[in-house]
Amino acid sequence: xxxxxxxxxxxxxxxxxxxxxxxxxxxxxxxxxxxxxxxxxxxxxxxxxxxxxxxxxxxxxxxxxxxxxxxxxxxxxxxxxxxxxxxxxxxxxxxxxxxxxxxxxxxxxxxxxxxxxxxxxxxxxxxxxxxxxxxxxxxxxxxxxxxxxxxxxxxxxxxxxxxxxxxxxxxxxxxxxxxxxxxxxxxxxxxxxxxxxxxxxxxxxxxxxxxxxxxxxxxxxxxxxxxxxx
Numbered sequence: 001x002x003x004x005x006x007x008x009x010x011x012x013x014x015x016x017x018x019x020x021x022x023x024x025x026x027x028x029x030x031x032x033x034x035x036x037x038x039x040x041x042x043x044x045x046x047x048x049x050x051x052x053x054x055x056x057x058x059x060x061x062x063x064x065x066x067x068x069x070x071x072x073x074x075x076x077x078x079x080x081x082x083x084x085x086x087x088x089x090x091x092x093x094x095x096x097x098x099x100x101x102x103x104x105x106x107x108x109x110x111x112x113x114x115x116x117x118x119x120x121x122x123x124x125x126x127x128x129x130x131x132x133x134x135x136x137x138x139x140x141x142x143x144x145x146x147x148x149x150x151x152x153x154x155x156x157x158x159x160x161x162x163x164x165x166x167x168x169x170x171x172x173x174x175x176x177x178x179x180x181x182x183x184x185x186x187x188x189x190x191x192x193x194x195x196x197x198x199x200x201x202x203x204x205x206x207x208x209x210x211x212x213x214x215x216x217x218x219x220x221x222x223x224x225x226x227x228x229x230x
Contacts, residue, residue: 004166005223007077012219014070019216021063026143029056034136039129046132050114057107064100067093071153077224078160085156092153096146103142106135144189151182154208161215166224171214178208 032049035041046053071093079086113128158175161167181204188195 004077007073008219008223011070011073011077012216012221012223014066014073015212015216016220018063018066018070019213021059021066025056025059025063029053030136030139034133034140039126039133042133042136043125043129046110047114053107054111057104057111060100060104060107064097067100068097071157074157078157078164081160081163085159089153089156089160092149092156096149099142099146103139106138110135144186147182147186151179151186151208153179154182154211155179158211166226168214168218171211171218174207174211174214178205178211181205181207
């Protein structure tokens with residue numbers, strides 16, 4: 001196996017690692033705990049899912065580390081195509097990492113409540129309930145902010161894929177469209193109060209999902225293939 005194919009497979013491994021663990025950390029665990037607008041229910045779920053929550057913190061660390069290794073490996077694979085776009089791809093991806101790690105600090109602070117909550121008085125518990133719900137709202141808001149860079153890095157990445165000649169052009173197009181739909185979601189969700197009553201975010205990010213999951217599978221199974229025609 002030549003060096004380029006090895007690099008592609010390694011990038012695919014990091015991609016797969018990131019995708020699977022991100023679903024657990026960003027979708028599954030918060031969905032099991034947080035109940036929007038309901039402090040008591042959120043706190044009950046939080047206390048009932050201590051192990052799940054603690055595992056999620058470790059998984060979150062792994063997710064962010066993999067998202068450091070992924071763009072660096074992709075730069076090694078694609079950097080010769082266009083140095084400017086390759087640099088933008090890495091910079092946009094890495095900017096999100098400090099924000100993501102910052103969100104984990106709040107998660108660590110919440111772990112203390114597993115020991116202290118039952119000994120608190122009613123008023124203290126009510127204050128803590130509000131704090132826990134606020135922490136999960138902040139987590140979601142942090143993910144929303146990170147979408148700016150999770151979207152922006154896809155455009156130069158998609159451009160490099162499109163121009164590579166050894167990766168499918170249609171996946172490059174999907175990645176670039178994914179950048180645009182991420183930015184539409186961020187701008188719309190910020191500017192318009194009723195945005196999510198009319199827009200289904202899961203449908204909006206389909207191009208990004210096709211591009212990223214498609215690239216992950218392609219890198220893992222095929223790696224690189226010269227003179228791609230599609």
